[in-house]
Amino acid sequence: MARITQLKTRIVCNRELAESYRYLEFESSCIAKAALPGQFVNIRVSGTSDPLLRRPLSIHGIKGRRVKVLYEVVGKATGILASKKPGDSLDILGPLGNGFNLDRAAPFSAKESNIVVAGGMGVAPLVFLAETLKKSKTQIAQAETIVLIGAKTKKFILCRKEFEALGFSVRIATDDGSLGFKGKVTDLLNSFCGKTRPGMIFSCGPRPMLQAVALAAAEKNIPAQLSLEEYMACGIGACLGCVVSTRQGYKTVCKDGPVFFGEDLIW
Amino acid sequence: MVRSGKPDLGVRINKLNLKNPVMAASGTFGYAEEFKDLMDLKKLGAVVTKTITLKPRPGNPPPRICETPSGMLNSVGLENPGIDAFISTKLAFLKKLGIPLIVSIAAEESPVEFEILIGKLEAVKEIAAIELNISCPNLRKDKLVSQDAGDTAAVVGAVRKLTSKILITKLSPNVTCITDIAMAAEDAGSDALALINTLSGMRIDVRKRIPMLGSRSGGLSGPAVRPVAVKMVWDVYNKIKIPIIGMGGIMDVESALEFFIAGASAVSLGTVNFVNPGACLEVISGLERYMINNRIPDLSRLTGSLKLCQD
Ligand SMILES: Cc1cc2nc3c(=O)[nH]c(=O)nc-3n(C[C@H](O)[C@H](O)[C@H](O)COP(=O)(O)OP(=O)(O)OC[C@H]3O[C@@H](n4cnc5c(N)ncnc54)[C@H](O)[C@@H]3O)c2cc1C
Ligand SMILES: Cc1cc2nc3c(=O)[nH]c(=O)nc-3n(C[C@H](O)[C@H](O)[C@H](O)COP(=O)(O)O)c2cc1C
Ligand code: FES
Numbered sequence A: 001m002a003r004i005t006q007l008k009t010r011i012v013c014n015r016e017l018a019e020s021y022r023y024l025e026f027e028s029s030c031i032a033k034a035a036l037p038g039q040f041v042n043i044r045v046s047g048t049s050d051p052l053l054r055r056p057l058s059i060h061g062i063k064g065r066r067v068k069v070l071y072e073v074v075g076k077a078t079g080i081l082a083s084k085k086p087g088d089s090l091d092i093l094g095p096l097g098n099g100f101n102l103d104r105a106a107p108f109s110a111k112e113s114n115i116v117v118a119g120g121m122g123v124a125p126l127v128f129l130a131e132t133l134k135k136s137k138t139q140i141a142q143a144e145t146i147v148l149i150g151a152k153t154k155k156f157i158l159c160r161k162e163f164e165a166l167g168f169s170v171r172i173a174t175d176d177g178s179l180g181f182k183g184k185v186t187d188l189l190n191s192f193c194g195k196t197r198p199g200m201i202f203s204c205g206p207r208p209m210l211q212a213v214a215l216a217a218a219e220k221n222i223p224a225q226l227s228l229e230e231y232m233a234c235g236i237g238a239c240l241g242c243v244v245s246t247r248q249g250y251k252t253v254c255k256d257g258p259v260f261f262g263e264d265l266i267w
Numbered sequence B: 001m002v003r004s005g006k007p008d009l010g011v012r013i014n015k016l017n018l019k020n021p022v023m024a025a026s027g028t029f030g031y032a033e034e035f036k037d038l039m040d041l042k043k044l045g046a047v048v049t050k051t052i053t054l055k056p057r058p059g060n061p062p063p064r065i066c067e068t069p070s071g072m073l074n075s076v077g078l079e080n081p082g083i084d085a086f087i088s089t090k091l092a093f094l095k096k097l098g099i100p101l102i103v104s105i106a107a108e109e110s111p112v113e114f115e116i117l118i119g120k121l122e123a124v125k126e127i128a129a130i131e132l133n134i135s136c137p138n139l140r141k142d143k144l145v146s147q148d149a150g151d152t153a154a155v156v157g158a159v160r161k162l163t164s165k166i167l168i169t170k171l172s173p174n175v176t177c178i179t180d181i182a183m184a185a186e187d188a189g190s191d192a193l194a195l196i197n198t199l200s201g202m203r204i205d206v207r208k209r210i211p212m213l214g215s216r217s218g219g220l221s222g223p224a225v226r227p228v229a230v231k232m233v234w235d236v237y238n239k240i241k242i243p244i245i246g247m248g249g250i251m252d253v254e255s256a257l258e259f260f261i262a263g264a265s266a267v268s269l270g271t272v273n274f275v276n277p278g279a280c281l282e283v284i285s286g287l288e289r290y291m292i293n294n295r296i297p298d299l300s301r302l303t304g305s306l307k308l309c310q311d
Helices: A029-034 A078-080 A121-137 A162-165 A185-195 A207-220 B085-096 B112-121 B149-162 B178-185 B223-237 B253-262 B281-291
Strands: A003-019 A021-027 A039-043 A055-058 A061-063 A066-072 A089-096 A112-119 A144-151 A169-174 A196-203 A223-228 A243-246 A249-252 A260-263 B011-013 B016-018 B022-024 B046-048 B066-068 B071-074 B100-103 B125-131 B166-170 B194-195 B197-201 B220-223 B245-246 B266-269
Touching: A003 A029, A003 B100, A021 A078, A029 A066, A029 A089, A029 A162, A039 B266, A039 B281, A055 A066, A055 A078, A055 A089, A061 A121, A066 A121, A089 A207, A112 A121, A112 A185, A112 A207, A121 A144, A121 A162, A121 A196, A144 A162, A144 A185, A162 A169, A169 A185, A185 A196, A185 A207, A196 A207, A207 A223, A223 B085, B046 B125, B085 B112, B100 B112, B112 B125, B112 B149, B125 B149, B125 B194, B149 B178, B178 B194, B178 B223, B194 B223, B223 B245, B223 B253, B245 B253, B253 B266, B266 B281
Parallel strands: A112 A144, A112 A196, A144 A169, A196 A223, B022 B046, B022 B266, B046 B100, B100 B125, B125 B166, B166 B194, B194 B245, B245 B266
Antiparallel strands: A003 A021, A003 A089, A021 A066, A039 A055, A039 A089, A061 A066, A223 A260, A243 A249, B011 B016, B066 B071, B071 B220, B197 B220
């Protein structure tokens, strides 16, 4: 695994995307060089003890020496992060965790496709995944990739353009029907699993959505790689605070994950 | 008074010499390997492992962590691979570090387990000391060994007979009178005391009206507990002669100094490792600077140097 670094760096960009959704960019050539899709950084937003702990945020993409992050303001730490300006310093630990696995050696027939399922903020690491798939020479990356994005309403549908620019087809689901299919992104997934023959599902989003994705995948016998969240302290596998239940016992989300195969998880 | 050169940061715990008094606390530093990219581990005064039990322990159900004002609760529940897997998979890296290694152990059901645990550790010469964790709030027991002076004396006394290694007893702050427990451990042959372990605590999600932690309650650590810890170190220092390893909410050299002045001979850093992995080394260099600036030639002159105005 790539070396983990702790660094103090500067914010390059920190702007609003839609309401509480924001885009952050910071400089770090070591993280930019080492990062793999699905990995995250653990950010300390304040030098004080309130908030005390770092907060995990997924790596959304790499642009030269810069690292991109998408985040939602949900509480204290993300609120403080939102108030920071370009040039302000940021204390980062990363890149962390075990990302998506693109080295699947099993025969991946031309008829099969990859399905990327994003729920809300879960889209963040999946753009990085899509960019990597596009460049990768692995077998899995040669298959067509279809992206399904779900959110509460139209304005929270992020990154559609990024996926389309990569040449991937995008389908949208919104809870209120303000854009695309009215309903859950997992309903879209179920209908796709009927029509096409997905070879691999990649997903990130709220836990209930991931559970539904895991269920759909299991029913159709499709391997699914799911990026999970759990409360974290260290982010490096030392405190054993961030575990999830798997068939091999408790595993740390920060080090063994955050990406797990659906069949290994116990919900 | 040393006029030139560096102050002496060395500290002695019975026959064990530490080159400096700063160690990483049990359960917050994994098995040290987790931190190898982030710091020069060889500079630590000592490292204390996650608490090891005889059998593997899966630990408690998640969520196991939640943040509290200037602190955190954890209910990890002593997840560890068990003594045999510890020896076969974790020990090699720790041995290679060449710094004093302190192995924390706990018994799940009966103190008899200590006999087998020690039997397996005694032969490993790189293990400098054994830390007896008789104070973990995450073992679902009605009462901790370290909540009773008699029980503490019995366990420490029994383990004392089994090992020739340095024996450290880790105490719980969840007691009426910490000095009674501390004296019991000293009388029973402990070479040093480590205090404090976490304070029992709970946080509630008021929207869902459920506990924030999977096992309902957990142990509080971090800056929030520091004043409690400093007071306990001070109280205990005034009653015992063996060295105290002070801990609880140390974030930087300033907070570490409180412990030394209150009576600690060494300090252990826990929660801060999650926030600032460089903290242990910063405390070592900050301590040296403080000693130079205040003309303190060796650490023993700092320990317990609290000034009280006479009235
Ligand atoms: C591996 C990983 C990657 C993540 N990537 C992103 C990302 O790319 N973009 C993004 O916006 N968020 C991401 N998150 C979630 C993000 O870490 C939390 O939203 C953040 O820590 C909230 O901090 P806060 O102090 O603002 O909120 P708090 O005041 O701590 O909490 C506000 C709310 O957020 C929930 N929450 C807080 N921390 C977590 C957590 N670690 N896991 C689950 N729920 C939490 C709380 O239950 C509460 O409801 C990720 C989490 C993990 C574990
Ligand atoms: C996540 C976590 C796990 C811990 N696990 C152990 C343990 O296994 N054994 C032990 O003796 N103490 C354990 N502790 C307690 C610490 O070693 C230390 O006594 C306590 O956290 C107070 O110090 P701090 O405020 O610097 O963290 C743990 C603490 C935390 C936060
Ligand atoms: S956050 Fe500490 S082990 Fe995952």
